[in-house]
Amino acid sequence: MLPQQIATYGVAQQDIQTVDAFQAPNQKIQSASTNEHFVPYIFPGHDPYQIGIVAVLRKLSELSHWQAGWNGADALTPDRQAIAQAYQWLLLFSHVVSNARLPWLEPSVSASADGEVALEWWHNRKILTIYCNGRSIEYIRSWGVQILDEMDDGDASSKQAIQDLWNWLVNG
Amino acid sequence: MDEVADDEILYRRVLARSGHVKVEPDGTVHATSLAFSERHQQTSVFRALLCRNNATYIQDQPTDGVASLITVDVRNIALIGPNEQRNSITYLVDVLPDPLQPHEARPEIRAAHAIIVLQPAYCTDKTYKRLLHALARLASQRVWIISPHFL
Numbered sequence: 001m002l003p004q005q006i007a008t009y010g011v012a013q014q015d016i017q018t019v020d021a022f023q024a025p026n027q028k029i030q031s032a033s034t035n036e037h038f039v040p041y042i043f044p045g046h047d048p049y050q051i052g053i054v055a056v057l058r059k060l061s062e063l064s065h066w067q068a069g070w071n072g073a074d075a076l077t078p079d080r081q082a083i084a085q086a087y088q089w090l091l092l093f094s095h096v097v098s099n100a101r102l103p104w105l106e107p108s109v110s111a112s113a114d115g116e117v118a119l120e121w122w123h124n125r126k127i128l129t130i131y132c133n134g135r136s137i138e139y140i141r142s143w144g145v146q147i148l149d150e151m152d153d154g155d156a157s158s159k160q161a162i163q164d165l166w167n168w169l170v171n172g
Numbered sequence: 173m174d175e176v177a178d179d180e181i182l183y184r185r186v187l188a189r190s191g192h193v194k195v196e197p198d199g200t201v202h203a204t205s206l207a208f209s210e211r212h213q214q215t216s217v218f219r220a221l222l223c224r225n226n227a228t229y230i231q232d233q234p235t236d237g238v239a240s241l242i243t244v245d246v247r248n249i250a251l252i253g254p255n256e257q258r259n260s261i262t263y264l265v266d267v268l269p270d271p272l273q274p275h276e277a278r279p280e281i282r283a284a285h286a287i288i289v290l291q292p293a294y295c296t297d298k299t300y301k302r303l304l305h306a307l308a309r310l311a312s313q314r315v316w317i318i319s320p321h322f323l
Contacts, residue, residue, distance in 0.1 A: 059191065071187065072232050074211055110191035110206040120204045122194065127305055129205055140205075140298065142305040147249060151305060153298045 049098035052106055053090060056119075059109040060086055063117060076115035081134030086117040089130065089137055089157070096162045103170050121169055128169050130156050139165055176267045176286055178244035181220040184208065184311065185230050186237040188320035193237060201319065202312045203239050205304040213300045215288040215307065217241065217267070222284035227317040229280045237320030239311040243267050246288055249306045263290045265303065 063078040070077075097104060107119040112131070119130040128141045137157040144150030155161060176182075184207070186192055192207035208215050218230045220240070227238040249265045266289055272282045290303070 071210070072185070073216070076211070108191050108194040108204045108206070110204060112206060112209045113211045114209075118204075118206050118209075120194070120206065122196065122202065122204075127205065127308070129301070129305070131301070138298070140301045140305060142302070142309070145249070145306050145309045147299075147302045147306055151302045153302070 049094050049104050052104045053094040056090060056107060056109060057087065060090065060117070063109070063111055066111065070111075071113055073113070075111075075113040078111040078117060079115040079134050082111075082115065082117040082132045085134055085137065086119065086130075086132040089132060090119070092159065093162050093166075096159055097166055100163060100166075102166055105170065123169050126169055128165060141165065141168065174269060176219060176243050176269060178242075178247065180243045180267075181225075182217040182241045182243060182246070182267065182286065183220055183223065183227050183230050183317060184215070184217050184239045184241065184307075185232065186239050186320060187233075188235040188237055188322055189233075193320045193322075195322075201316070203237070203308055205301070205308040207239070208304045208307040208311075213290060213293070215304075216270075217286050217288060218281055218284040219269075219286055220284075223281055226280075229278070229284075231318065235321040236318070237316055238318040240314050240317050241307065241310050242314075245310050246307070249303065261292070263292065263299070265289070266291055 060083060063083055064080065066078050068077045069075060105121050105123055107121050107130075110118050110120070112118055115133075117132040119132075121128045126141065126143050128139060131138050131140070137155065138153060139156040139161075140151065140153045142151040156165060184203075186203045186207045192204055193201060194204055195201050210216060220227070223229045230238060246265055246267055250262065267286050268289055270285050270287045272285045274282070276282070277285065288307070290300070
């Protein structure tokens with residue numbers, strides 16, 4: 001992907017940290033920097049993971065066009081730092097999933113009313129939501145409606161966390 | 173102020189365009205947990221009975237979907253989590269009438285507006301997000317009152 005193509009996704013380059021997720025996948029994403037340019041190492045081809053991730057990145061970029069009050073009420077504009085952070089996380093996620101040859105499932109890409117970016121998957125009665133707020137990346141997962149016994153939450157920023165969460169979602 | 177009866181049906185407007193609706197590969201369409209997210213940890217719903225059971229009243233756009241919940245199912249969500257002081261307490265989930273003002277909504281739905289709230293108010297962010305999962309799951313167990321339309 002060329003830098004000018006990144007711009008078409010609507011995520012300003014100055015909002016995003018320089019992290020080549022495909023070359024440095026062990027890096028734990030902490031926050032999005034505003035100081036450097038970002039050149040992801042993606043070349044869309046016939047690989048289903050790369051085709052999938054490009055489609056998701058396109059949806060992610062659309063969040064930058066949402067205006068305050070997008071929900072018909074008092075929702076905040078999706079935070080640009082959160083969008084940039086989600087962009088990085090998705091690249092790392094794609095790397096982890098493709099390396100492990102785990103199935104690809106497309107998430108819904110959305111925002112919370114407080115401006116966080118959210119990625120959500122439903123699979124076999126399981127729900128996994130990843131929230132990016134520009135500072136941290138956290139997950140909520142559930143396998144039933146009982147909040148105490150059938151849900152948990154935690155940090156989702158590391159490669160190991162991504163792999164564990166994805167194994168839980170797609171297996172069983 | 174009247175109470176919301178346990179057997180009342182609640183309508184929830186779901187935007188079709190915002191990624192709050194997901195179509196799965198098998199064709200299943202469901203509202204995501206984000207479709208229930210609102211600021212201040214209060215999720216808006218409309219009481220079907222007071223909308224004359226006409227869900228079109230709560231649509232802003234013709235493409236909007238309308239999902240539904242049963243009040244008692246919402247109230248049966250027992251939520252135990254940390255409060256802002258990090259003490260673990262039990263939250264009750266309730267549905268309270270919250271009529272809108274004339275400038276906030278059209279006449280047909282003003283009286284029907286209600287909010288899903290936690291009591292005591294204000295849990296941690298993560299606890300509220302668990303509630304959103306529960307609401308999405310409850311809605312997914314019921315058929316759409318109005319299916320969202322994708323452009």
